[in-house]
Amino acid sequence: MSSDDFRTIWLKPDDPGVVQIIDQRQLPHDFVIHDLGHWSDGVEAIQDMYVRGAPLIGATAAWSLYLAALHGQFPREEVSRAADALLESRPTAVNLRWAIERVLQLIDGVPDGDLAARIRQDAEAICAEDVEICLGIGRAGLPLLEAIAERKGGGTVNVLTHCNAGALATINWGTATAPVYLAHQQGLDVHVWVDETRPRNQGTQLTAWELAKNGVPHTVIVDNAGGHLMQHGDVDIVITGTDRTTRTGDVANKIGTYLKALAAHDNDIPFYVALPSTTIDWQTRDGVAEIPIEQRDADEVTMSYGRHGDERIAVRTVAEGSPVGNPAFDVTPARLVTGLITERGVCAASEDGLTGLFPEESAG
């Protein structure tokens, strides 16, 4: 967010036995803080998507292990039990495994009585590191927006984004949103077109909510509208996040990202992808051919969640029995990506570009 003190996960003030999160399922209609008093609450929060976004899932796992050590009668056994359950909570989340393994390694040899304090320290470090990475991405991307503002003589900088690669997916600031928040803080006149992002509506549910909370001007549009806006000069730059980037700069992200990249390319609009370097898959070269795309449940397409009176309910929009396909991600080929915004700077979406910023991977 545009403020240093926002967090998506934190220790309850005056009660270090409880971790608190935002129940993101209730957004944008209600801001509900949810207590995690036991590690199994953390499993539930990840599984039932109170929290989502790779960095936040990883942090939630680390904090859950802290709760296991703190409240367990036999802390080490409890941490081990919690780790197993957490690993199963979202099987494909890379950061989940990474955070759990990091914590387990760290407590090797630590006396039982020190376990909770040690894990708490590491959970705090995981969060602090994520904030630094997001701020690094923000600082790297900011000049792109400043250059547009200057070219337009101070006119509005129109950013289009897809899905939520925002503060709510991380600990704070987000990835794709970090340059936007920094620009807004500096007084740049920035406006964001928010793709609804069917089927799960992360754009309307999360991105619009966090932009509104920070006073960043924005407009919600259906996923179909972006091409038309680009044809008419209403978009200056596209910035999205990514779940996985290949060594060659191909980008896997929320389904529909590829269509926006095509439209940006067709209208000479820069298309950037913001990413923490931890999401680069240095082993993969051909994103379209090699990255497996998760097929998700038909219910995500057939049922629409929203507010009806005071209730949050789902309505069925697709007829019973209609077959449904639901690929969750697509791959945007590097040739359509103007640049990658990482915590070390901006580079071309290519092997040369990436290994230029990350020379330690150039052997690969």
Add this chain to the structure above:
Amino acid sequence: MSSDDFRTIWLKPDDPGVVQIIDQRQLPHDFVIHDLGHWSDGVEAIQDMYVRGAPLIGATAAWSLYLAALHGQFPREEVSRAADALLESRPTAVNLRWAIERVLQLIDGVPDGDLAARIRQDAEAICAEDVEICLGIGRAGLPLLEAIAERKGGGTVNVLTHCNAGALATINWGTATAPVYLAHQQGLDVHVWVDETRPRNQGTQLTAWELAKNGVPHTVIVDNAGGHLMQHGDVDIVITGTDRTTRTGDVANKIGTYLKALAAHDNDIPFYVALPSTTIDWQTRDGVAEIPIEQRDADEVTMSYGRHGDERIAVRTVAEGSPVGNPAFDVTPARLVTGLITERGVCAASEDGLTGLFPEESAG
């Protein structure tokens, strides 16, 4: 539809004082036949979108004028009153004005006692002509699907379509769907990817319903998914409808069509547009610059209609106060259109292509 006897509007059997339509707002969950007993019911049906689609709107207007003549104490005055109200019911619908003017011209000089019979005859003619046009489009487009089936050695022909340019938008057969229905009738193994078509969901609500009713294999997808499917060889041809085509072959259609055309082009997949020649705007040359795009109500984006228990209700998916943009159409430049399927045959999306099929317009 794949049967000659389906109609979207008809005289009530055994009661020629009542016209019947399908209340398309209730689809896909309920098939409800709605009686038009008075011309004002026709106005309401058009205004409140019991019926939509240019050809069906025109036919509904003609049948409403018949009801005015039949039931009016002073038939000519009643027809005139009805015509005024109908013209206001959907101000931008071209076929509405066309049908009303056609009927009014025709009854000039006709004795009051013959008015109803005369208008009934013309309403029937309007419907019959529309069926012929759609069948003409179907016959022109069928060889495209046959060629794909042959190339694939009888494998499944995968068609992607956007919005509803189907039987429900016309009297029968539809425009984009006509080649599909004819192919299915002939035993071709054809499967349709149905774009949900946010914000009004015409794909899930109407296209999926009519394909299911006719036993045509199909799969509902969100609008974001088409590009990914094309990248992976799961789409052989795209066929959409259009609201307006320029002299030069630019195509205005439901918002999001342009994005699918870009993806088809990027993957060397043929992109065809089916149209009755009445929707060609011979005066316009540059679609993107010249065709005004209607901005529709924010409610279409913020509220999702569907089935909850036994009720049809709306839930709010976007937070109160979130600004919303809702352009209803976009323009696909001719360079992305492989061909136009008209009732006179298939032609290139260009002035030469169109005036080749319609030489009477070549002077323009």
